[in-house]
Amino acid sequence: MKPLTYQCLQMVLQEMSFMKRKELYAKCPAIRKQEERIGYRVNEMSVSQTSTHCWIDVDNIETEINDCPEDKTKKCGVIMTNGKTGATVKQSIDVDPVEAAEKWITYILNRLNTRIQLFYLIQSPICLLKCDHPITIINLTMYVRSEVPEDSGRSSWLQTTVPVRHLTTDRVFRDDTMKTARSVKIIQDDNIDGKILSEWQAIKISTDQPIPLEQIVIYCTGIAESGRPIGFRCESYIKFLNMEHSTLDWLAKKANARKTSWNGRKCFTISLNNASELNVHGNLDNRSNCLIIEVNEKGTAIDRR
Known part of the structure; x- marks a missing residue:
């Protein structure tokens, strides 16, 4: 049986779920270099971050990065859980939680042709600011406290290849990804800034607050x-x-x-x-x-x- 060409392998890997890809990655060392260059097709992903904790969930893989390692000689604890089986792996590493979150998120998203069907951003997901490659997001839900930090050099929390098809947010602030979304639903925000909202380019907008x-x-x-x-x-x-x-x-x-x-x-x-x-x-x-x-x-x- 002939080995798969790079083009065939790329097509096969792009259609596989995140979990199946990671299982194949673990079992087949020969495909690891190719796998690390090919973007993921993710059904649902969420990133929630505070100063000491970060939660990054990709389909059925849940990752918690915290400042409470079991090994107290280390700086950071990592807990990975398979949402389907409930199997959990815990690891203590000698990297602070912010850097660990940056390394994990860039490993997942810094790939060409990454596509996410539903993406949740929560609190202050600063780890995303280390991602260089634009990604395709179909539906985006943002429960983010504020716009990107001024010293980040960025104009949005995310870089996207095309405008988001639908955005749900609980705050109105300046952000290029929010500005270009095709349709928008604003929830819970009773202090909407009319000037900023008038800059958004969506054709359909709805709010549930006056x-x-x-x-x-x-x-x-x-x-x-x-x-x-x-x-x-x-x-x-x-x-x-x-x-x-x-x-x-x-x-x-x-x-x-x-x-x-x-x-x-x-x-x-x-x-x-x-x-x-x-x-x-x-x-x-x-x-x-x-x-x-x-x-x-x-x-x-x-x-x-």
């Missing part, structure tokens, strides 16, 4: 300056019921917008160009505090008398 009225004005005027394509839609909330009685008119005045109506709904409108306009309105329930911001063809809304 946006302060002043930030809605900043957001709408920011969109009017930068423009959005027809089909753009942002669904949010404001803190007041019976929005159509006065709130929309107040927002229209602050945003220098036209007071309009659309299909019986009170709204306000900002012209974007010769073909499109930004319309802001509630839904069909007058007692709802739902707020919809969308871009339509010019002439969709008509001026109120």
